[in-house]
Amino acid sequence: MFDHIECFYRPSTLREALVLLHKTGKRGAIVAGATDIVTRADRTPRFFIDVTHLGLDYVRKKGRGCTIGAATTMMGLEKSPIINRLAGGILAKAAATCGSIQNRNMATVGGNLANASPAADTAPVLLALDAQLVAVNSRRKRRIPLDEFYTGPHRTVLNGELIEEILIPPLPGGRSGWSFQKLGRTETDISLVNAAAGLQADSRGRIKWVHIALGAVGPMPLRAREAENLLQGNALSEDSITRAGGAVMNQVSPISDGRASAEYRREMSRILVQRALRECAVQAGFPIMN
Amino acid sequence: MLVTVNINGEAKRLNIAPGELLLDALRSAGYFGVKRGCETGECGACTVLVNEKPVNSCLMFAAQAEDADILTIEGVAPDGKLDPIQTAFLDHGAVQCGYCTPGMILSAKALLAGRPDPTEGEVREALAGNFCRCTGYLKPVEAVLAAAQVYRQAGQSARRKSGRSLGTSRKKR
Ligand SMILES: Cc1cc2nc3c(=O)[nH]c(=O)nc-3n(C[C@H](O)[C@H](O)[C@H](O)COP(=O)(O)OP(=O)(O)OC[C@H]3O[C@@H](n4cnc5c(N)ncnc54)[C@H](O)[C@@H]3O)c2cc1C
Numbered sequence: 507m508f509d510h511i512e513c514f515y516r517p518s519t520l521r522e523a524l525v526l527l528h529k530t531g532k533r534g535a536i537v538a539g540a541t542d543i544v545t546r547a548d549r550t551p552r553f554f555i556d557v558t559h560l561g562l563d564y565v566r567k568k569g570r571g572c573t574i575g576a577a578t579t580m581m582g583l584e585k586s587p588i589i590n591r592l593a594g595g596i597l598a599k600a601a602a603t604c605g606s607i608q609n610r611n612m613a614t615v616g617g618n619l620a621n622a623s624p625a626a627d628t629a630p631v632l633l634a635l636d637a638q639l640v641a642v643n644s645r646r647k648r649r650i651p652l653d654e655f656y657t658g659p660h661r662t663v664l665n666g667e668l669i670e671e672i673l674i675p676p677l678p679g680g681r682s683g684w685s686f687q688k689l690g691r692t693e694t695d696i697s698l699v700n701a702a703a704g705l706q707a708d709s710r711g712r713i714k715w716v717h718i719a720l721g722a723v724g725p726m727p728l729r730a731r732e733a734e735n736l737l738q739g740n741a742l743s744e745d746s747i748t749r750a751g752g753a754v755m756n757q758v759s760p761i762s763d764g765r766a767s768a769e770y771r772r773e774m775s776r777i778l779v780q781r782a783l784r785e786c787a788v789q790a791g792f793p794i795m796n
Numbered sequence: 797m798l799v800t801v802n803i804n805g806e807a808k809r810l811n812i813a814p815g816e817l818l819l820d821a822l823r824s825a826g827y828f829g830v831k832r833g834c835e836t837g838e839c840g841a842c843t844v845l846v847n848e849k850p851v852n853s854c855l856m857f858a859a860q861a862e863d864a865d866i867l868t869i870e871g872v873a874p875d876g877k878l879d880p881i882q883t884a885f886l887d888h889g890a891v892q893c894g895y896c897t898p899g900m901i902l903s904a905k906a907l908l909a910g911r912p913d914p915t916e917g918e919v920r921e922a923l924a925g926n927f928c929r930c931t932g933y934l935k936p937v938e939a940v941l942a943a944a945q946v947y948r949q950a951g952q953s954a955r956r957k958s959g960r961s962l963g964t965s966r967k968k969r
């Protein structure tokens with residue numbers, strides 16, 4: 507299937523990898539866990555550059571946030587005590603749904619983001635957590651907010667760059683709640699719709715901070731900003747949850763495919779966001795008014 | 797290109813194409829217990845343990861296995877003496893056509909190495925990536941639970957057993 511590959515490079519330093527990436531240009535492709543590369547079988551690359559030996563497999567706590575090496579596997583996230591404690595463990599939960607154990611032992615978080623599937627399960631979580639990507643090439647290093655990373659299905663702003671790490675900024679503490687929701691044929695199948703949410707309440711029971719993100723309901727994972735704006739500053743009520751769900755349905759632009767119809771995805775985007783908000787409220791000990 | 801890998805405790809040099817998948821490289825080297833199923837990471841028939849972790853060899857490049865310890869079903873009973881998991885699969889009628897069996901046994905082996913006393917739910921999760929077209933899921937689950945008990949009674953963990961069968965390669969990566 508990959509007879510056209512001329513060389514498989516396994517650099518052991520980031521520098522070496524960046525030089526190779528520069529030299530091979532458009533004919534070179536980054537390989538991490540290979541779980542998407544092999545199944546997509548794109549025949550354009552002539553050279554593969556393996557990024558799993560660059561020391562990019564780590565999770566480090568940074569105040570109330572953390573940094574994650576791009577080559578950290580889904581299993582690595584699931585098992586990381588830091589990731590399990592961060593934001594109610596929603597990133598660990600999302601990682602644990604990325605296919606079978608066999609798949610999760612190989613699949614990396616960098617690959618999940620760079621592959622830019624609209625259904626990638628870590629994407630809505632990292633969007634809700636305001637993650638930034640550190641992208642490097644042989645000349646420069648820059649930070650890209652995940653929210654500005656995607657340009658379409660399987661398209662990103664990366665330009666001959668490698669994702670080195672993912673930064674999660676300090677997150678609201680106090681009375682906060684978090685949720686990851688996934689709808690798939692089975693628990694570990696590709697998502698039909700997925701969603702993540704986090705919220706923080708002030709001392710008077712009003713929403714001080716709220717982030718909602720969804721996947722598989724448009725060309726790329728997205729932040730549900732209209733719903734967030736509706737909720738921000740108000741108490742959580744049955745009515746505001748209903749209106750937030752309505753705003754999400756208006757914002758999404760799902761497609762029909764072999765897995766689900768657009769109508770179903772649109773309806774489920776509302777349901778998942780409402781479920782997520784309720785779960786957040788319970789965690790935050792935040793009453794839902796009638 | 798040449799890759800050096802440790803397969804079932806033996807150092808091997810495999811001559812591979814740069815884009816060759818581990819599944820193809822292992823089968824070409826004679827490890828036919830590594831089964832070719834879906835080739836898209838869904839079925840688990842091609843499961844091998846790489847540094848003690850189950851992976852689908854159809855989704856891994858052979859070049860990525862450089863210096864790794866690989867365990868295939870052929871290495872599970874190197875001297876012809878069956879592993880308790882294998883015996884339990886036979887005793888419980890967990891093998892029908894047998895196509896999924898090598899992958900199931902390797903997934904089970906990895907589970908028991910880390911969790912000598914797994915719950916039924918943990919066994920099911922460990923085998924969730926191994927599809928059986930003969931649809932025998934109940935019996936493999938029973939077999940793995942029984943094998944866990946055999947290991948515990950014998951006071952050995954699956955890890956120590958596999959450590960021995962891997963012979964020279966004790967190095968942890
Ligand atoms: C059976 C099966 C089930 C799956 N189930 C799920 C699921 O439930 N949820 C889900 O989200 N995904 C799922 N996936 C998809 C896949 O496993 C994930 O997207 C995985 O995280 C991809 O990571 P990888 O390391 O394998 O990427 P690779 O295949 O190695 O790479 C994917 C893409 O990312 C690029 N890339 C990789 N690393 C970097 C980097 N550091 N910098 C820049 N570019 C990079 C590569 O060039 C390539 O374009 C499934 C896949 C299979 C085969």
Ligand code: FES
Pocket residue numbers: 831832833834835836837838839840841842843852853854855
């Ligand atoms: S052949 Fe590898 S998972 Fe099916």
Ligand code: FES
Pocket residue numbers: 890891892893894895896897927928929930931932
């Ligand atoms: S025994 Fe036939 S596929 Fe499982």
